[in-house]
Amino acid sequence: MIMAVDPIEQFQIEKLFPVVKIGGTEIVFTNSAAFMLAAVLGLTIFLVGATARRGLVPSRLQSAAEISYEFVASTVRSTAGSEGMKFFPFVFSIFMFVLTLNMIGLIPYSFTVTSHIIVTAALALTVFFTVLIYGFIRNGLHFFNLFVPKGVPIYILPLIVAIEILSFVSRPISHSVRLFANMLAGHITLQVFASFIILLGTGLGVVGWIGGVLPFLMVVLLFALETLVAFLQAYVFAILTCIYLNDAIHPGH
């Protein structure tokens, strides 16, 4: 009679339809891909629609687009300098993509793409390799200055360089895990508290439904917190991208 709610079930990947088969691997259009596609399409419609009729007095849609532009642009400028603005399209895409996915994930019955580490790891690795490749193209071997801090005695230098390299390599891990773990933990917490209401109601009848008000209040509060976290984590992801890009632009500053 009492149905236990599985809090992990919401993260299940479902195959919608197969796209192509390469060798023995079947590439399938999943619900995750569907939500990513929806996010990209929604963003495109939003931005194209907002810039279609550019008025001196902006419409509501246009000012929303302008606010998001200004927000990301000031973040990039303050962290990576004006030279970092050449990466603005990259950072803006990442920020809007992650933010949209996080926000879509908050809608009940939807799927949270960013709660899968493979997605966040792919994004973080893209940033990592962008920093690596652009750093070498722009600075050549001077890029290694990043691993050699100034004013370190020579006898301790090999140790410091090894530690700096490890610290550099560990970046994509902390970068991706932070977003993934925040979304995962938040959604599990929401699901668990929401299931308390159902369990109390079906288990204890009227008393249970009255008692269920408490976890319901908790869910409402948690939902507000999760909305904040969804925005904050997208922002943190973008700002860390800027900080890492700053290292590629100014190594060993």
Add this chain to the structure above:
Amino acid sequence: MADGTRGKGNRKEPPDDEAALSARLQRLGKRLAQANRPSENGSGPRQTADLSAIARGFRLSTELVAGVLVGAAIGWLLDRWLGISPWGLIVFLLLGFAAGVLNVMRAAGILRDRHLNDQ
């Protein structure tokens, strides 16, 4: 403040005092500009300071864990490839821990002060 009152007391050589004061003001301005530059140029702490405490704490803990994990992974792989078990794991786990601590200090903005002293 002290300089100002002293300047008023010794009225005999106001040009000298004023020159010294303006020189000191200039130096102070330069040092302030220097002190402010790194935070504008971004090593993070200024931006992350207004985040919620949970997000901050979580960020610091992932930084530490990431360093240790990378060190352990590299050490383990070296052990397997070079057959030097367990030395790779031991050395790189310790190095990874140090890298994690370095990450945390960077993220918390403690290391920013070192840049000031260098300049």
